[in-house]
Amino acid sequence: MSNQQKIYLLTFMSFLVGTSQYIIVGVLDQIATSLNISLSKVGQLVSVYALASAIGAPLIIMVTAKMSQKAQLILSLIIFIIGIFAMLLFQSYLLIVISRMIVGAGAGVFIVIAYGISAQLAEKGKQGVAMANIAMGFSLALVLGIPLGRMITAVANWQTIFWMIGILSLLCLVVIHKSIPKTLSQTPIALRVQLSYLKQPKILSALGVTFLFFISYAVINTYIMPLLFSIRTISEHEISMILLALGITSFIGTKLAGFLADHVGITPTLIGSMSLSCVMLVLLLLASHSLILTSLLLLIWISAAWTFGPAQSIHLAFIAPEASGILLSLNISFVQFGFATGAALGGISIAHLPIHSLYGIAIFFVLVALFLLLFSRKWH
DSSP states (O other): OOHHHHHHHHHHHHHHHHHHHHHHHHTHHHHHHHHTOOHHHHHHHHHHHHHIIIIIHHHHHHHTTTSOHHHHHHHHHHHHHHHHHHHHHOOOHHHHHHHHHHHHHHHHHHHHHHHHHHHHHSOTTOHHHHHHHHHHHHHHIIIIIHHHHHHHHHHSOHHHHHHHHHHHHHHHHHHHHHHSOOOOOOOOOOHHHHHHGGGSHHHHHHHHHHHHHHHHHHHHHTTHHHHHHTTSOOOHHHHHHHHHHHHHHHHHHHHHHHHHHHHTOHHHHHHHHHHHHHHHHHHHHHTTTOHHHHHHHHHHHHHHHHHHHHHHHHHHHHHOGGGHHHHHHHHHHHHHHHHHHHHHHHHHHHHHSOTTHHHHHHHHHHHHHHHHHHHHGGGO
16 A cells, blocks of 8 residues: 555545544434434533543643554544444433543544654655645545435434444554554653643634634534524435535635635635624524525535634644644644534523524624734734
8 A cells, every 4th residue: 555545544534533523413403312312412412522632632642652653543543433332332321422522532633643644654745735635534524424424314313324434444443553654653742832832922812713713613513403493394305415515615615715815815814704704693693584595694604614714724833833733733622622612502502592592602702703813913
């Protein structure tokens, strides 16, 4: 197996990992019915996954820093697979929550280590492209994983998706074990060194913007299915088409981010994407009675959101080029913290307020994020 094929293998595994995170959004209603629990409780499965990834993954990487990167990769897959099959074996909500935490921790470690290994496998001068492939695999989970998962549940059940992810991950584990070379572990960066960057106002404010924006994003993204169902009854075919369209526009957004950052600048791209996101959320609040209009507005909103993500990563790398790796790692953690907080707030909201109040919460957090970005420009 060539090095390029090994990178593709890691990319496919990244797709499975991404699907394991995002698929909950596409089958939220079915899990709630299957386990006889509320939508808000199912939404917390997104929160615990994100928290485990944000907190557990860095800790596991630090503890296993003396292991080779291949060994870390194998360990991450074992943790991930155990969590996937544990979800299928348990019917208790508490045990499923614990299983999701295990999946999140394993997935978080895998993505970080896969980035490093792909860069080592790549030809000189093509490390960035190789790492982009790993990110692409994760993004494809939105484009293909969620709509395909919904199609599968139309003829089977939500557990079938996780059986497929688990079995395919086992096969990947075997192939990775046989094909990926034993790479040397890089010198671990102490946690105190990473945290020291949080003392710099410009970095802390940028990470704060990430956190606040992804709270806004997760409040809506986690509960897209209930929001759509609140308008009228939707067929499985319509749901699949909407999810596919949302995935495609998110993919377009990621591509648009790089183009806009290069041609109009990073800050205008961030301000523009956040402003557009806010406008779409206001319109969604006003147009919550129309499925067609709501779907079209969601397409624009999610494209704006996925333009923000890569542009913010570029922004952080530009702030401190000498520590771009550390900042991007911290940014991933703050993204997951935002996901966890947004999903939790959304769950609390729909348990006590009308479901369309989610739009109001999302508007509030994206506005705060935008004001923080504008205010923090004096430190740049």
